[in-house]
Amino acid sequence: MVVQSVVRNKDVAAAQAFLEAAFKDSHPRDFAVRFWDGSVWEAETGEPRFTLVLKHPGALRLMFRDLSTDLSMGEAYIYDDFDIEGDIFEIYKLADRVLETDLSLQDKLHLGQMLLRLPKGDAKRKRDRAARLSGKRHSVARDRQAIQYHYDVPSEFYALWLDKHMVYSCAYFKTGEEDIDTAQEQKLDYICRKLRLKPGERLLDIGCGWGALVVHAAKHYGVEAAGITLSENQYRWANERIKREGLEGRARVELCDYREVDEPEGYDKLVSVGMFEHVGEEMLPLYFEQAFKLLKPGGVFLNHGIAREANVPWQRNTFGDRYVFPDGELEPIWLTLRAAQEAGFEVRDVESLREHYALTLRHWVRRLEARHEEALRYVDEVTYRIWRLFMSGSSYNFLKGRHEVYQTLLVKSGHGPSGLPWTREDWYCRS
Numbered sequence: 001m002v003v004q005s006v007v008r009n010k011d012v013a014a015a016q017a018f019l020e021a022a023f024k025d026s027h028p029r030d031f032a033v034r035f036w037d038g039s040v041w042e043a044e045t046g047e048p049r050f051t052l053v054l055k056h057p058g059a060l061r062l063m064f065r066d067l068s069t070d071l072s073m074g075e076a077y078i079y080d081d082f083d084i085e086g087d088i089f090e091i092y093k094l095a096d097r098v099l100e101t102d103l104s105l106q107d108k109l110h111l112g113q114m115l116l117r118l119p120k121g122d123a124k125r126k127r128d129r130a131a132r133l134s135g136k137r138h139s140v141a142r143d144r145q146a147i148q149y150h151y152d153v154p155s156e157f158y159a160l161w162l163d164k165h166m167v168y169s170c171a172y173f174k175t176g177e178e179d180i181d182t183a184q185e186q187k188l189d190y191i192c193r194k195l196r197l198k199p200g201e202r203l204l205d206i207g208c209g210w211g212a213l214v215v216h217a218a219k220h221y222g223v224e225a226a227g228i229t230l231s232e233n234q235y236r237w238a239n240e241r242i243k244r245e246g247l248e249g250r251a252r253v254e255l256c257d258y259r260e261v262d263e264p265e266g267y268d269k270l271v272s273v274g275m276f277e278h279v280g281e282e283m284l285p286l287y288f289e290q291a292f293k294l295l296k297p298g299g300v301f302l303n304h305g306i307a308r309e310a311n312v313p314w315q316r317n318t319f320g321d322r323y324v325f326p327d328g329e330l331e332p333i334w335l336t337l338r339a340a341q342e343a344g345f346e347v348r349d350v351e352s353l354r355e356h357y358a359l360t361l362r363h364w365v366r367r368l369e370a371r372h373e374e375a376l377r378y379v380d381e382v383t384y385r386i387w388r389l390f391m392s393g394s395s396y397n398f399l400k401g402r403h404e405v406y407q408t409l410l411v412k413s414g415h416g417p418s419g420l421p422w423t424r425e426d427w428y429c430r431s
Contacts, residue, residue, distance in 0.1 A: 009037065011057040011119060016041055018060060018114045021107075026097055031090070050086035058121020070393070074319030078385040079127050088365070088388065092396040129382055131326035138280040138327065140257045144230045146278065146327045151231035155210065157378040161367035166210035166237070169274035169304065170357040170405050180363040183356075188216040191271060193427045194349075194409060195302055196420075197221040201268035204228070204294060206258050207275020211238025211251075218251040223269075228256040258290060266296040276305030276336075280329045281314075284336070288343035292412060298419045301345065301410040306357075306403055307333045324390045333406050345410035348420060354398050357405045361395035 012035045019033060019041065032048040033041040036056050043049075054060065063076040076082055084091055131149045135142040155166070162168060163184040171183035172190050191213065197203065199222030205214050208227025211234070218225040229235055238253040245251075258275075270291055279287045291301050308314060308330035321328065337347055368375065368388055375384050397403040411418050 012037055012039060014114070014118055015054065015057070015060055018111070018118060021111055021114060023094075026094065031094060048086065049090040050084055050088065052091075053083040053085055055081055055083065056121065057119040061115060061118050062121045064115055069315060069318045071317060071319050071322060074323065074389055075127060077389050078129070078323070078382050080381070080385075081121065088369075088392045089362070089396060092393060096400075129386075130322040133326055138283050140259060142327065143257065143278060146325070147230035148232070149326055150324065151229075152233045153383060154378040155233050155237045157375055157383075158210075160371045160375055160378075161364050165212040165216070167212045168209050170353050171360040171363070172353065173356055173359060176359060180360070180367070183360070183363075184212070185216075188213055189220070190427070191273065191302060191304070191407075192217055192221050194407065195269045195271060195300055196426070197223050197269060199223065202226075202265070203269045203271065204261070204263070204267045206270065206272040206291070207278070208234075208238065208253055209274070210234050211241055211253050213271065213273065214238065214251050214253060215241060215245055215247060218247050219245060223250075225251045226267075227251075227253040228258065228261060229253060230255070230257060259286065261290070261294060263294055266299070267294055268296055268299055270295055270299065270301040271304075272302070273304040274306075276303060277325065277328045277330060280327065281331055281335065284331070284339035285343065288340045288345065291410075292343045292345060295412045297412055297414055299412045300348075300420070301412070302407060303336070303340070303410065304405070304407045305336070306330050306405045307336065308404070309402060310334060312402075319393075320390060323386050330403065333404065333408075336406075336408065340408070340410050344412065346413045346418060347408065348411050348418065349407075349409040349424070351407045353405050353407060354401065354403070357403075358395050358398035361391045361398065365392045365395065 015035060016033070023029060028044040030043055030045040030049045032043045032051045034051055034053045035041075036054055036059075059076065059081040062081045063073050066072045077084070131146070133142050133145045133149070135145070158168065159166060163171075163181045165181075165184055165188070167184040167187065170187065171180060172187035173183045174186060178186070195203070197217055201223045203214075203217050203223045203225045205217075205225065205227040208214050208229050211227055214225040214227040217223050227238065229238070232255065235253055235255045242248060242251045242253065272291075276287075291303075295301060310332040314329055314331075333350065337350070340347060365388060368384070368391070372384060394403065398405070411420060413419070
C-alpha cells in the first residue's frame, strides 16, 4: 500500500524542508523518505530504488553533524538513527550526486542553518562499539588487538555469507556470472599457478585467514603449506579443517605475527592475501625485509593487497578506521613497489583486480542481507549493520576507482636470472 506524504508536526515539516533543500537538484528523485511518525515523502519516479527511514526527530542532525569523513553518517546508521530499505548500493550514487553538486556559499550556509534548527537527538544513547586500541601503532601487541577486534567475531557469522571455503578476500571471476564458491576456487587456483607451486615446495601464507589457501595448496599442489594469523578464531577453525581434510603433516596454521616468524630453512614461496592492509606505511620496509629474509634464493612472493588512489592522502577517524579495520592503512601501489624493491625484490608482475573486488563485495552483501535473521544468532544488530554498510560502501568505492587491489609478483633474484618463464601463458593454460 502506498502511503501518501502527510506533514503531521513541525519537526517532520522541518526535516522534509531540509531534505528538499539538500536534494533540490536531484531530479527526478528516485528514493523515498519515511519519517518517524509514519508519513512518507514519496519518490518522484513511482517505485523508489530505496527508502530512507528516519527513526526519530534528531536523526538528520546526527547523520549530517560532520561531513569531513563518513563517520557521523556511518554511526547514525549502525546505531539505528536511520535505516535503508531496498537497494543499499543506490544510496552511494545519491551521495555522489549530492557531493558533486556545486553549492554556493550562500546555499551551504542556508543548509547549515536549517540543520541547526532540527532537534539534536539523544546524545545519551549507547554508542560504544568503536575500537579502542592501546600501545604504539603497528606494534605487535597493538596489531594483535586490531586483528582480534575485527576477526574474532564468531566464525559462524562469516560462514553465513562467505563462500564454502571461507575466503575473505577478492574472488577471481572469468565471466562475472560465476557464483561466489566458483569464483573463490578460481582465485585460490590462480594464486597457486602464479606462484608456480610444485610438489615438495615449502609455502608460507602470511595472514592466512581460515586457512583456505593453505589447504588448497597442500591438497592440490602437493606443497608443505604453513599459515600464520593473529586471530584465535581463525587459528582454531583452520586447524580443525586441516584435520578434517587429513592434511596434518602437510599443512599447519600457527598463531603468530609476521615479525615473529623465524624459519632458518626458509621457504620456496610466500603469499599474503588481504593482510597487507594491516601493515601500515611505517612498517613497509620491515614487512618486505622480513619476506625477503624468509625466502630462499630464487623464491617468489605474491603480495595481494588493497591500495588507494595515488594522489589521495590516507584519512583517519573514518567509519572503517573506528568500526571495521582499526589502524588499517591503504597505500598507493607505487609506494608498495618502491618498498619491495628497496628490500631487494625484483617486481615481475602487477595485476589489478579492482572490478573483481567490487563484484565480490556485492555477492557478500547480498548473501548477508538474505541471512539477516540467522546472523542475529551470532552477532547483534549493530554488528550486522557495520558489515552491511562497510561492504556495500567498499564495493561502490572499488567500482568508482577510489579503491584499487593489486596482486604483485616479486622474486628474490639476486640480480641474476629470475628462473621464471618468459610469459604468463602457464597461468591461464593449466596442464
